[in-house]
Amino acid sequence: MPNINFIGVILAGVLGMFVGFLWYGPLFGKRWITLMGFSxxxxxxxxxxxxxxxxxxxxxxxxxxxxxxxxxVASSFQYFGGFSYSLIFWIWLGIMVPIQMGGVLWEGRSWGLFALNSTYYLVQLLVMGFVLSYLG
Structure with missing residues (x-):
């Protein structure tokens, strides 16, 4: 099992949170509030x-x-000799997108909210992957 760089994990986690603050705040906060139906x-x-x-x-x-x-990320270095951002894309497309689709299909959420949230998760994973590929 590959070793985990906990400093990288903490930094990636904090940056993931920061991306969320930006995404659901100044960048798309008003849109998110509207899509959620909040007053x-x-x-x-x-x-x-x-x-x-x-x-x-x-x-x-x-x-x-x-x-x-x-x-x-550590496994991709160990087995493939490097890290590819396409791996993040496939994790997002194969895991995150189907999970988010459940909100549309079974909870009555809008496709707009699906797009906003799903795109956030892609950006979040890319930022985390970037940090972890250099500090991992």
């Missing part, structure tokens, strides 16, 4: 409740993703 009151209520637990759990999820991706 301004919903957003204000969430702010009043505090989001620290959500952010903490989100960071744990990012770290878990970074840890798993670190093993994949």
């Amino acid at each position: 301004k009151e919903d957003i204000e209520e969430a702010k009043k409740k505090g989001m620290i637990l959500n952010y903490g759990l989100g960071l744990l999820g990012q770290l878990a993703t970074a840890c798993a991706l670190s093993l994949i």
Whole structure:
């Protein structure tokens, strides 16, 4: 089993979280709020409740993703002699996209929300893969 560089995992997890802040904040936050059907009151209520637990759990999820991706990146170096971003694309297309499609097919989510979220996961995985390929 390949070794995990925990500094790389932590950095990749934090950067994954940062991508999410940008994606669902200044870049596409208004679009996401509309696609989710949230009102301004919903957003204000969430702010009043505090989001620290959500952010903490989100960071744990990012770290878990970074840890798993670190093993994949390390294995790709071990078995293929290098890392290819096409590997990230296939992980995204074969795992993340079908999972996100479930929200459209079974939960009544819109295709617009699917596109926004799925594209975020591709960017997130690419950023993490970049970090881990250099620090892994």
